[in-house]
Amino acid sequence: MGVDVIVFQIMEKVLVTRRISENALAFIKNSGYEPTVYTELTNISQEDLIKMCQGYVALLSVGPNKIDERFLSACPQLKGIALMSVGYDKVDLEAANKHRIPISNTPDVLSETTADTAFLLMLAVARNAFYMNKSIERGEWNFFDPMQNLGQELYGKTLGILGLGRIGLEMAKKAKAAYGMDIIYHNRNRNEQAEKEVAARYLSFDELLMQSDVLTVHVNLTDETKGIFNKTAFSKMKPNAIFINTARGAIHNEEDLIDALQNKTIWGAGLDVTNPEPMQKDNPLLNMENVCVLPHIGSATKETREKMAMMAAENIVAALKGERMPQVINPEVYEG
Ligand code: NAP
Numbered sequence: 001m002g003v004d005v006i007v008f009q010i011m012e013k014v015l016v017t018r019r020i021s022e023n024a025l026a027f028i029k030n031s032g033y034e035p036t037v038y039t040e041l042t043n044i045s046q047e048d049l050i051k052m053c054q055g056y057v058a059l060l061s062v063g064p065n066k067i068d069e070r071f072l073s074a075c076p077q078l079k080g081i082a083l084m085s086v087g088y089d090k091v092d093l094e095a096a097n098k099h100r101i102p103i104s105n106t107p108d109v110l111s112e113t114t115a116d117t118a119f120l121l122m123l124a125v126a127r128n129a130f131y132m133n134k135s136i137e138r139g140e141w142n143f144f145d146p147m148q149n150l151g152q153e154l155y156g157k158t159l160g161i162l163g164l165g166r167i168g169l170e171m172a173k174k175a176k177a178a179y180g181m182d183i184i185y186h187n188r189n190r191n192e193q194a195e196k197e198v199a200a201r202y203l204s205f206d207e208l209l210m211q212s213d214v215l216t217v218h219v220n221l222t223d224e225t226k227g228i229f230n231k232t233a234f235s236k237m238k239p240n241a242i243f244i245n246t247a248r249g250a251i252h253n254e255e256d257l258i259d260a261l262q263n264k265t266i267w268g269a270g271l272d273v274t275n276p277e278p279m280q281k282d283n284p285l286l287n288m289e290n291v292c293v294l295p296h297i298g299s300a301t302k303e304t305r306e307k308m309a310m311m312a313a314e315n316i317v318a319a320l321k322g323e324r325m326p327q328v329i330n331p332e333v334y335e336g
Contacts, residue, residue, distance in 0.1 A: 014316055015053055017044060018062035020084065024309035028060075031317040035060070050074045058316050060084065064277075067103065069095040080319020082312040085299075086110060086166075089221040089248060093330050102333045104315035104325040108166060109307040110299035115170030117298045118216050118246040121270025122175070124292040125242050126214075127151035128268075131289045152240060152267070154179040160212025161185040162205070162228075163219030163247065164194050171216055172198040184211055187219075209236040214244060221248035229253065234260035241266045242290075246298050249275030258284055261291060272298050 011034040016025070019037055028035045038044070038052065046066050053059060053075045061067065062084040072078075072095050081103045083091070088105050096103050124130055128151055135141065159175045161168045164185035175181040176198050183200040185191070186208040194200050203211065205228075215237065219225050229243065229252035237243070243266055245252055254275050260266045268290030274283075277296060285291050299308065315325040324334055 012057045012320055013055060014058045014060055014320070015056040016060040016062065017049070017052075017065060018084075020060070020062060020309040020312075021306045023306065024313040027310065027313045028317060031320075033058070033317065033320055046071055053078065058082070058320055060312050060316050062312075064090050066090050067096065068092040069098075072096060072099045072101060079322075080104070080316055080325055082315040082319070082325070084308050084312040087220065087248060088329055089250075091329070096330050097332050100333050102319055102325050102328050103330055104312070104319075104327040105329050106308040106311045107327060109311055110304050111166040111170045113301050113304040114167045114246055114298040115174060117272050117294065118167070118171045118218070118244050118270075119174045119178075121244050121246065121272060121292050121294065122214055122216065122242060123154065125244070125268040125270040125290060126154050128289050130292040154181065154214070156180055156182075157213035158182045158184060158211055160203075160208045160215040161200070162208060162215065162217050163187060164191045164200060165218060167246075168216070168218035169194045169197065171218065172200060175214075181214075184208060206236060209233055210238070212241055213238065214242045216244040217247045217251055219247055219251065221250055226250050227253050229257065231256040231259065234265050237266050239264060239267060243269040245270075246272040249273040249277055254285075261285075261288055268292075272296055 011032065014028055014033050014035045016035050016037045019039060025035050044065065049065055050071060057077055057079050059078055059081045061081055067081060067090060069092060076099060078101050081101060083103065083105045086105050086107045091103055128149065132149060159172065159181040161172060161183065164172065164187055172183045172194065176183060183198045184203050185200050186203055186205045190202050234256055252275065257269060261269060270292045272294045273296055274293065279293060285293055311327060315327055318325045
């Protein structure tokens with residue numbers, strides 16, 4: 001007498017910490033894995049994330065979740081973590097290597113969009129755009145005064161870039177095409193390709209501070225760059241300088257930035273990232289004429305978020321299949 005055996009295949013589960021594109025979720029499902037999306041619109045503490053990850057074999061991490069020794073030692077079952085961001089300043093790579101957990105990010109697909117945000121802020125600050133808009137709401141649009149509401153030109157000015165990498169280069173191309181801006185930059189290493197493409201000139205950090213009319217930050221947040229824009233740095237900048245930060249808020253010291261703007265050490269600032277985030281609504285930066293602040297929307301377009309989600313999904317599926325994550329940021333885990 002034959003016995004029928006029914007085999008239930010238990011699908012491996014992927015925790016996704018925020019709503020992401022349906023296509024990316026479908027890709028994970030169609031690859032044979034089960035994504036669970038955390039849909040509560042609240043911040044997730046590390047303690048909660050650790051609890052949530054139990055029973056999951058992979059994590060698609062959206063937002064600033066801290067992936068450190070504490071997290072990794074509490075979730076050793078994870079076969080891979082895909083970040084839906086290019087920045088990985090919340091990741092302790094040494095700990096990830098120790099636990100042999102591959103981690104990926106989403107480079108390139110967001111470079112143009114994030115550079116757009118930097119460009120938007122540069123132009124908005126140059127023309128006091130956000131403040132001017134608020135002045136209408138305050139009932140201050142009365143009569144024409146040719147000596148009021150004056151911004152500054154960007155044509156032929158010098159754009160300084162701290163961190164001429166993928167996003168920095170896109171910003172340089174836009175500024176050169178739109179305003180014929182001269183491009184200067186500082187990195188730890190020279191970017192010869194970018195020097196050719198946009199005729200960028202390599203300078204020391206101090207020279208960059210002293211020569212930039214607009215100084216845009218596209219560097220990664222590390223121990224080396226944390227707080228690098230402080231009182232000393234702002235004091236070396238030109239009085240007409242515009243400071244733009246679309247990288248990470250902790251790269252500038254907020255108190256020193258407020259002082260530099262109030263004392264007219266520099267002319268204006270455009271921020272997509274703040275320190276801390278979210279910025280509180282009574283922050284003095286929000287009422288300054290030459291300041292424009294956005295709520296961390298650097299890569300926030302429908303198209304780009306779709307590409308980022310799909311890239312993260314492809315990486316997580318690769319990790320689950322035991323393959324190399326295409327955008328791995330700690331390739332050491334695959335060595336030896
Ligand atoms: P990338 O291609 O790696 O560029 C980073 C650049 O910074 C590189 O040219 C690097 O050159 C330079 N750099 C790194 N450390 C440095 C240091 N200590 N001193 C001077 N230069 C240094 O990265 P990306 O894709 O352009 O992204 C840059 C950052 O943008 C991310 O890390 C992320 O934090 C931020 N971001 C923000 C948003 C947003 O929503 N606002 C969106 C996307 C990205 P060297 O290695 O030669 O120094």
